[in-house]
Amino acid sequence: MAEGAGVYKIVDGKTSDTIYETQTAPIVTTEHEKPNVEVELYLIGDE
Amino acid sequence: MRGHTPIVIEEFNGLWNRGGDDSVPLDHFSDCNNVQFVQSGFKWRDGIDTYLPVNDVKRVYTFVKQTGYALILLTGSGQFIDSDYPLAPFLTKATATDFGFQAYAGRAYVTPCDGTTGLQSEFTYVYLGAGAAARKAAGAKPTDVDGALAAANSATVGHVEPGYHIFAVVYETNTGFFTAIGPTTLPALIATGGFKVDLTNIPVSPNSYVVKRHIVATKAVNATFYTGNTTGYQFFFVPDGEIPDNTTTTLSVSFFDNELLDDASYLLDMYEEIPAFAGLGLYHNRLVGWAEFANPSVIRVAVAGEPEAFNTVDGLLTFPLDGAPVTNVQEFRDVMYAFKRTKTNAWTDSNDVPSSWPMTILDQGLGAALHSIGKVLDSEGVNVDCFVIGNWSGIYIFEGMYQAQALTWKIEDRWTELDKDTFNKIEVHVDNIKKRIYIVLADGTMLFGDYSNGFDPKNIRWSPWTFDPNITSVTFIDGNTLILASDGLRA
Numbered sequence: 180m181a182e183g184a185g186v187y188k189i190v191d192g193k194t195s196d197t198i199y200e201t202q203t204a205p206i207v208t209t210e211h212e213k214p215n216v217e218v219e220l221y222l223i224g225d226e
Numbered sequence: 227m228r229g230h231t232p233i234v235i236e237e238f239n240g241l242w243n244r245g246g247d248d249s250v251p252l253d254h255f256s257d258c259n260n261v262q263f264v265q266s267g268f269k270w271r272d273g274i275d276t277y278l279p280v281n282d283v284k285r286v287y288t289f290v291k292q293t294g295y296a297l298i299l300l301t302g303s304g305q306f307i308d309s310d311y312p313l314a315p316f317l318t319k320a321t322a323t324d325f326g327f328q329a330y331a332g333r334a335y336v337t338p339c340d341g342t343t344g345l346q347s348e349f350t351y352v353y354l355g356a357g358a359a360a361r362k363a364a365g366a367k368p369t370d371v372d373g374a375l376a377a378a379n380s381a382t383v384g385h386v387e388p389g390y391h392i393f394a395v396v397y398e399t400n401t402g403f404f405t406a407i408g409p410t411t412l413p414a415l416i417a418t419g420g421f422k423v424d425l426t427n428i429p430v431s432p433n434s435y436v437v438k439r440h441i442v443a444t445k446a447v448n449a450t451f452y453t454g455n456t457t458g459y460q461f462f463f464v465p466d467g468e469i470p471d472n473t474t475t476t477l478s479v480s481f482f483d484n485e486l487l488d489d490a491s492y493l494l495d496m497y498e499e500i501p502a503f504a505g506l507g508l509y510h511n512r513l514v515g516w517a518e519f520a521n522p523s524v525i526r527v528a529v530a531g532e533p534e535a536f537n538t539v540d541g542l543l544t545f546p547l548d549g550a551p552v553t554n555v556q557e558f559r560d561v562m563y564a565f566k567r568t569k570t571n572a573w574t575d576s577n578d579v580p581s582s583w584p585m586t587i588l589d590q591g592l593g594a595a596l597h598s599i600g601k602v603l604d605s606e607g608v609n610v611d612c613f614v615i616g617n618w619s620g621i622y623i624f625e626g627m628y629q630a631q632a633l634t635w636k637i638e639d640r641w642t643e644l645d646k647d648t649f650n651k652i653e654v655h656v657d658n659i660k661k662r663i664y665i666v667l668a669d670g671t672m673l674f675g676d677y678s679n680g681f682d683p684k685n686i687r688w689s690p691w692t693f694d695p696n697i698t699s700v701t702f703i704d705g706n707t708l709i710l711a712s713d714g715l716r717a
Contacts, residue, residue, distance in 0.1 A: 183695040184713035186278035189708040193273030196693065
């Protein structure tokens with residue numbers, strides 16, 4: 180069987196993919212080049 | 227940053243991919259991945275777990291059975307698999323790269339296609355859901371080889387009225403399908419009146435799926451006006467003319483003409499083998515198939531309540547020709563909407579044959595793709611009195627007409643960059659419980675939309691989702707548990 184092939188299900192609250200542990204880490208970027216603006220990000224929920 | 231007042235962002239409203247980075251509002255992300263949203267913030271998306279070890283899955287549907295549900299899967303080698311019986315396919319079509327599916331009365335109708343039209347010289351199949359091999363839907367009518375039906379006046383007193391009566395036989399299959407009328411040579415008997423009619427050599431089908439047979443007959447035809455055309459008269463089901471097996475070859479029937487009420491003439495022109503379509507759907511309890519290989523603009527509509535009964539003469543509609551195939555059909559508020567890539571038309575059931583239904587041209591700029599009408603949980607696409615459609619212009623809410631602004635307005639640059647030639651691989655699914663839209667893209671990634679703050683272009687929150695597995699198709703089970711199918715690791 181080809182690696183990665185198969186049927187998966189999303190599991191509520193699961194913080195990683197079973198086989199691929201690093202894949203669910205979120206990537207978030209904010210780019211605001213307007214001067215005099217400071218952005219404070221508050222991450223709510225899981226880190 | 228001395229002297230500057232910090233700005234606290236109270237809301238995070240997802241990806242903004244429209245214009246340059248300078249135009250990204252403060253409460254949106256210029257880039258993000260694998261994010262899902264909580265009330266005023268975000269977190270990483272839920273993880274995935276293995277559900278079923280099936281190799282190389284190209285398409286998956288949820289098959290709602292009489293009790294419970296299963297997954298119907300198509301693999302890269304053309305095997306159709308029921309997840310309740312994963313060890314052996316119920317159908318194999320090596321050239322199938324995609325398929326249409328419709329559950330009906332606990333049965334699965336599957337039609338192999340290439341993502342554009344039904345496969346050439348292929349057919350629509352019916353799978354009974356118990357692991358046994360699928361067979362071609364519909365069925366062969368009685369032939370002279372099955373039995374040279376003969377009719378004779380009986381010596382027993384009965385009610386058959388004097389004049390010509392033509393007799394014929396209809397097979398009934400194990401899916402309730404009534405075949406076309408046969409055999410080829412039909413006996414025409416001059417009844418003397420006042421007696422029964424003895425039928426002999428009643429055809430016996432060579433197909434094991436035939437479980438019953440029915441006698442049909444015409445009312446008395448005055449001998450003076452009888453034309454000799456045995457199929458030129460109206461046939462009716464004969465009362466007590468049901469033979470509950472596929473072995474008995476004789477039967478005596480007795481009926482007054484005014485007992486012949488159940489018209490069987492519609493069976494004269496039924497398909498014995500239904501061509502393969504690009505997709506299957508339902509409208510007014512009729513099975514609908516569209517975009518067969520030879521007629522990509524034709525939509526075929528079955529008899530109501532008889533999903534395998536497609537009339538070859540009047541059971542069809544034609545979408546105005548433009549060189550492109552019909553891509554989808556969806557029922558909504560009693561109207562049947564049909565789509566091409568950039569067109570939308572509507573038909574309404576006039577209680578007459580489908581070929582007579584009036585058509586309304588609805589939109590000449592927006593259409594739908596093969597899998598891009600949002601399925602709601604495990605059903606077809608209507609929810610909250612609207613449904614969601616993906617097309618070249620974006621994801622739209624459709625309420626009988628398209629809303630002016632796409633739900634993907636905030637990520638329009640990303641959407642319009644998608645390869646238009648691969649839109650037939652895009653799937654749209656709606657989880658109305660969690661207020662989410664899941665979109666499978668042709669590159670094996672997904673787009674995730676959260677509309678818990680509002681089902682409109684302003685308040686929906688978007689994020690791309692990526693997985694190491696290449697996601698080809700998704701569906702729901704257990705209400706709103708998302709199932710993802712993969713054909714391997716993503717490149």
